[in-house]
Amino acid sequence: MDLGALQTLLESTDRKRIPLVMITVTNNSGGGQPVSMANIRAVSALCRKHGVPFYIDACRFAENAYFIKLREPGYADKTPKAIAQELFSYADGCTMSAKKDGMANIGGFLCTNDDRLAQQEKDLLILTEGYPTYGGLAGRDLEAIATGVQEALDIDYLNYRITSTAYLGNKISEQGVPIVQPPGGHAIYIDAKAFLPQIPAGQFPGVALAAELYLEGGIRSVEIGSLMFAAAAKMELVRLAIPRRVYTQSHIDYVVEIILSVWERRSELRGLRLTYEAPFLRHFTARLEPVA
Numbered sequence: 001m002d003l004g005a006l007q008t009l010l011e012s013t014d015r016k017r018i019p020l021v022m023i024t025v026t027n028n029s030g031g032g033q034p035v036s037m038a039n040i041r042a043v044s045a046l047c048r049k050h051g052v053p054f055y056i057d058a059c060r061f062a063e064n065a066y067f068i069k070l071r072e073p074g075y076a077d078k079t080p081k082a083i084a085q086e087l088f089s090y091a092d093g094c095t096m097s098a099k100k101d102g103m104a105n106i107g108g109f110l111c112t113n114d115d116r117l118a119q120q121e122k123d124l125l126i127l128t129e130g131y132p133t134y135g136g137l138a139g140r141d142l143e144a145i146a147t148g149v150q151e152a153l154d155i156d157y158l159n160y161r162i163t164s165t166a167y168l169g170n171k172i173s174e175q176g177v178p179i180v181q182p183p184g185g186h187a188i189y190i191d192a193k194a195f196l197p198q199i200p201a202g203q204f205p206g207v208a209l210a211a212e213l214y215l216e217g218g219i220r221s222v223e224i225g226s227l228m229f230a231a232a233a234k235m236e237l238v239r240l241a242i243p244r245r246v247y248t249q250s251h252i253d254y255v256v257e258i259i260l261s262v263w264e265r266r267s268e269l270r271g272l273r274l275t276y277e278a279p280f281l282r283h284f285t286a287r288l289e290p291v292a
C-alpha cells in the first residue's frame, strides 16, 4: 500500500465515505507480490489514527507469510503460522475466499473484531446465506476449510508451492517471455503488452493471448488489463494462476512448452473486439471476436 497516497486520502476525504481500508495479501492484480509486515503495520497505525477499520483480503495469507519469512529481516526464524498470526493482529477483520489458501473447493468467511458488527452480520446472514453455524456451506466444506488453513501453513508445502511457481516463471522468462518480476506466489503474470506489441490496448492483447494459450494447449488463464479495468487499466497482464497441490513438475513443463510455442509465433496474433459486455464486471461474461 502506498502510505503517502493513503495518508492523503484519509486526510482529504470525508470519513463517512471510507467504510474501511483493505489490503489484499498477496497482491492479486499486480503480479502476486507479497505485502511486507512493515507495510501492514504502518497501514494499520494510519487507519487507527484516523479511526478507519483496517481489513485484510486474506486469500493468500499463507503464501504472503512465507514470503515475509524468506525476505523480510527479523522473520527468518519464525514459523509461517506465527508470521500469519502477527499479520492478522494488526487488522480489525478479514475476508477470505477459502478456494485459495483455504485449500477448499468452495466457501469462505468474514471475520471482525467488532462485536456489534458481528451481530449485525450474523442477523443478515440468516436472510442471505444460512444460519451462522454454517453460512450456506455444507459441513464437509467447513471441515475442509478448517483443515486447509492449517495445511496451507506447512513449510514443506509452501516451499514446493513457491518453488514450482517460480520454476514456471523462470523457464519462460529465460526464453524472453516478458513476465512481472520476481515471480509471485500463486501465479505468473505475463506482460501481454510487451508480448504482443502489435495489438493496441483497445483490442485486448491480454485476452488475445489468453485465448491463444487455450487454443494451443487447453491452458486456462485470465486477463488482468483493459477488459477487466477498462480505462483504469495500468497494465495488460495474463495471469497463470496455479491450483494448489494439483500439478507435478511435468505438468508445469507442459505449460512452459505451450507458452513458448505461442511465443515463437506471437507476430501472427491479432486483437479482439467486444460483441457483448454486461453493465458491471464485464470481464466475467464478455464475448469477443477477432478483429478482421
Ligand SMILES: Cc1ncc(COP(=O)(O)O)c(C=O)c1O
Pocket (backbone or CB within 6 Å): 024, 028, 057, 059, 097, 098, 099, 107, 108
Ligand atoms: C484476492 C481475491 N479476493 C477475492 C476473490 C473472490 O473470491 P470468490 O470468487 O471465492 O468470491 C478472489 C478471486 O479470485 C481473489 O483473488
